[in-house]
Every structure is written in C-alpha cells, then in structure tokens.
Amino acid sequence: MNSHDLLPVHTGTVIEDDSLTLEQLCHACGVHTDWVISLVEESIIEPEGEEIQVWRFSGDCLVRVRSALRLHRDLGVNLAGIALALDLMEEVENLRRQLKIRGLD
Amino acid sequence: MQYKDYYKIMGLSRTATQDEVKRAYRKLARKYHPDVSKEKDAEAKFKELGEAYEVLKDPQKRAAYDRLGSNWKAGEDFRPPPNWDEGFEFKGGGFTGGDAGVFSDFFEQLFGRAGFHPSGHEQRGFHMRGQDSHAKIYINLEDSIHGATRSISLSTPQMDAQGYVQVKHRSLNIKIPKGIKPGQHIRLAGQGDPGSGGGKSGDLLLEIAFNGHPLYRFSDTDIYLDLPVAPWEAALGAKIKVPTPEGNVDLKIPPNSRQGTKLRLKGRGLPSKTPGDFFVVLQIALPPANTDRAKAVYQKMQQELDFNPRPSLGVKSQ
Numbered sequence: 297m298n299s300h301d302l303l304p305v306h307t308g309t310v311i312e313d314d315s316l317t318l319e320q321l322c323h324a325c326g327v328h329t330d331w332v333i334s335l336v337e338e339s340i341i342e343p344e345g346e347e348i349q350v351w352r353f354s355g356d357c358l359v360r361v362r363s364a365l366r367l368h369r370d371l372g373v374n375l376a377g378i379a380l381a382l383d384l385m386e387e388v389e390n391l392r393r394q395l396k397i398r399g400l401d
Numbered sequence: 402m403q404y405k406d407y408y409k410i411m412g413l414s415r416t417a418t419q420d421e422v423k424r425a426y427r428k429l430a431r432k433y434h435p436d437v438s439k440e441k442d443a444e445a446k447f448k449e450l451g452e453a454y455e456v457l458k459d460p461q462k463r464a465a466y467d468r469l470g471s472n473w474k475a476g477e478d479f480r481p482p483p484n485w486d487e488g489f490e491f492k493g494g495g496f497t498g499g500d501a502g503v504f505s506d507f508f509e510q511l512f513g514r515a516g517f518h519p520s521g522h523e524q525r526g527f528h529m530r531g532q533d534s535h536a537k538i539y540i541n542l543e544d545s546i547h548g549a550t551r552s553i554s555l556s557t558p559q560m561d562a563q564g565y566v567q568v569k570h571r572s573l574n575i576k577i578p579k580g581i582k583p584g585q586h587i588r589l590a591g592q593g594d595p596g597s598g599g600g601k602s603g604d605l606l607l608e609i610a611f612n613g614h615p616l617y618r619f620s621d622t623d624i625y626l627d628l629p630v631a632p633w634e635a636a637l638g639a640k641i642k643v644p645t646p647e648g649n650v651d652l653k654i655p656p657n658s659r660q661g662t663k664l665r666l667k668g669r670g671l672p673s674k675t676p677g678d679f680f681v682v683l684q685i686a687l688p689p690a691n692t693d694r695a696k697a698v699y700q701k702m703q704q705e706l707d708f709n710p711r712p713s714l715g716v717k718s719q
Binding site: 303304305306307308309310311312323324325326355356358359362363366367370371372381385393396397399 | 427430431434435436437447451532533535550552572573574575576578581582584585586587588589590592603604605606607608618619620625627
C-alpha cells in the first residue's frame with residue numbers, strides 16, 4: 297500500500313477557468329487593495345470590466361502581481377520600473393519559448 | 402552549524418562602508434533575483450544574499466558579527482563564543498525585511514529567531530483569515546493529458562503560538578485536472594496558512610510547471626516533436642509511425658517535403674476547451690557515405706540530378 301491509498305485526495309479548481317475578484321487577488325498575493333489599484337492605473341495588470349466593483353483578474357495577473365511585489369520589495373523598483381521590467385521579462389520569456397520550440401535552448 | 406562568511410557572499414572586504422554594502426546588495430540582488438535570473442540556484446543564492454544583507458546593513462548586527470573575528474572560514478563548524486553578543490540590543494528584535502523562515506541556522510543562532518512580523522492586513526483584526534500560500538509543482542506531460550493524482554510535499558514556514566517560525570513539512574495528494582497548462586494555478590481551498598483567532602484558513606495556490614520531456618517540447622497547448630526522416634521519405638512521401646502522448650499515429654509525409662517542414666495533427670496537443678495541436682517537425686537525416694555502395698549512390702545522384710542547393714547565393718555550383 298502506498299501513501300496514495302492512505303491520504304485523502306484533494307481536488308482543487310483551476311483559477312484560469314474562472315477569474316479572481318479584486319479582493320481574492322489581494323488576498324492571494326497578501327497585498328493591499330490600494331497597491332493593486334495602482335498597478336492597474338499603471339496598466340501593469342489589466343482587469344476585465346469597467347467599474348472597480350466588477351473587475352475580474354486572470355491567473356496571469358496573479359503571476360504579474362507576485363513578480364511586481366518581489367521586484368518592489370527585494371529591489372526597490374518603483375511602479376514605472378516594475379512595468380518596464382515585467383514587459384521585458386515577458387519578451388525574454390517569449391523569445392526563450394521560441395528557442396525551445398526550435399530545440400535551441 | 403557552519404560559519405557563514407557574509408562579506409564573502411556579498412563580495413565585500415571587511416572594511417566596506419555602509420554605502421558599499423548597499424550598492425553591493427543592489428547589484429547582486431538584480432543578478433540573482435529569481436524572477437530575473439536564469440542562473441542555476443539563483444533562488445538559493447538570493448536567499449543567502451538576503452541573509453548577509455540583513456546582517457551587514459544593520460550597524461549593530463554587523464558589529465556583533467565582526468566581533469566573531471575574521472579567522473573563520475565559510476563552512477567551518479561554528480559555535481558562538483560565550484557572551485559574544487554582550488552589549489548589543491538586537492536580540493529578539495524584529496527583522497526589518499526578508500522572510501524570517503528562510504534564514505540559516507547560523508543566523509538564527511546569532512540573532513535569534515526573532516518574532517515574525519506578518520506584513521499588512523494580518524495585523525489588523527483578531528479573526529483573520531489565513532494567508533493564501535503559494536507553491537510551484539512540476540508535473541509530467543502525461544499527467545495533464547490523462548489527468549492524474551500526484552503526491553506533493555510542501556515545506557511551509559508557519560508561526561507557532563509564541564510567534565516563532567517553524568518550517569512544517571507535509572504531503573498532500575492532489576488531483577491534476579486533465580488539460581492543465583504550464584503557468585496555470587490550482588486552488589486548494591483551506592489548505593493555506595491557518596487563520597488566527599478562529600478565522601478561516603487561507604487557500605493553497607499551486608502553480609503548474611512541466612518537467613522536460615525526452616521527446617516533446619511545449620508551447621502553450623501545442624506540442625512539438627522533431628521527426629527524423631530519410632531523404633527518400635521526405636522526397637517521395639511516406640507513411641511513418643509517430644509517437645504522440647495518446648499513442649502512435651500513422652502520419653503521411655507528403656512528397657517533396659523539405660527540412661523543417663511542420664506537419665500539424667489538429668487537436669492532438671494538450672486537451673482543453675480548444676485543444677492544442679501536435680506539430681511534427683521534419684528533420685532530414687543523411688545516410689552516411691561510409692561504404693562503397695553508399696558512395697556509389699551519392700555519386701549517382703550527383704551525376705543524375707541537376708541540383709544546386711545554393712541558388713540564392715548567386716554563385717554557380719561546381
């Protein structure tokens with residue numbers, strides 16, 4: 297008998313299948329609402345929905361907010377710098393992916 | 402316990418000024434930041450750096466550390482001398498930054514497992530829901546294709562009743578939903594940090610990454626396979642058995658296929674609402690001319706075929 301048989305199996309939900317509210321996003325990242333709003337204002341993340349009450353964030357936003365938080369906390373990068381860094385990091389990631397598809401990584 | 406040479410970690414001399422400490426930290430933090438750096442063990446290096454900076458940026462801690470003397474070698478077995486910290490005021494004081502849970506035994510022995518000060522909204526109320534916690538898990542392609550149950554082990558720093566940070570190890574069996582992609586997240590409700598004062602536990606968010614695969618490469622929901630083919634298979638067309646994650650498929654290679662030609666098997670990528678595609682990339686393999694017969698075949702091709710592989714270079718083939 298292995299451990300699979302003894303422990304309960306947890307079934308989760310895939311975040312990307314639905315989306316996150318502002319409150320859920322803030323809680324998931326452990327950050328204050330104001331900070332996430334300032335990320336939206338800097339268009340570092342882009343929610344669906346016009347009004348703040350109906351904002352919905354994708355799983356990609358979750359990744360970006362957490363990276364933004366680390367850049368801010370660990371390196372002291374400001375919002376404009378975070379926006380620039382994240383965009384460049386995304387571009388590098390895309391280029392790496394292209395290399396990988398071509399088997400060049 | 403091993404001695405840690407914080408000056409060496411930061412590439413500084415023992416006489417470095419506080420400004421130099423700060424500049425060295427900024428520079429190395431950019432170099433090893435796990436989001437930015439693709440260096441191997443960037444994360445471990447970054448943590449080590451954070452610990453070194455935690456000590457050297459604080460004149461009190463730095464002075465106490467300096468008092469240990471400069472004769473220790475990194476990695477050497479270390480016991481702090483008695484009363485080494487006499488007269489310093491940091492004992493039990495809070496860290497100013499970083500995650501207290503990740504510092505080394507060496508650090509904790511010297512500066513104590515100072516109370517962990519949770520940031521932000523946790524301090525406000527007594528009935529707080531626990532923080533959501535995050536972890537990255539690596540799964541195999543096949544787990545996503547078929548769905549699977551996987552056992553994962555997690556190490557989580559948790560605060561005990563006295564406010565000390567303890568690293569808890571636990572394992573969880575989780576269902577990997579069919580068709581999950583790299584970069585997506587699974588939320589396990591109530592599996593995050595415990596709440597305080599009867600508040601609900603937070604959630605556990607698992608970011609999915611794929612292990613490298615010996616045959617396939619991935620891009621979003623698409624899967625790529627390099628397929629070696631003989632020159633005559635590419636030239637004349639052929640039917641070739643191709644391994645896909647869901648079993649072998651007979652693939653028709655059209656005549657006059659070129660090197661690098663991409664053939665698409667629609668919908669045979671990762672399963673999802675709009676399933677990904679499976680791409681076969683032809684790699685023409687040349688038979689070696691290592692026997693007289695093989696050489697004769699190549700010579701015959703040379704004589705019989707009027708073939709210039711370099712028409713675009715503007716030089717005549719000889």
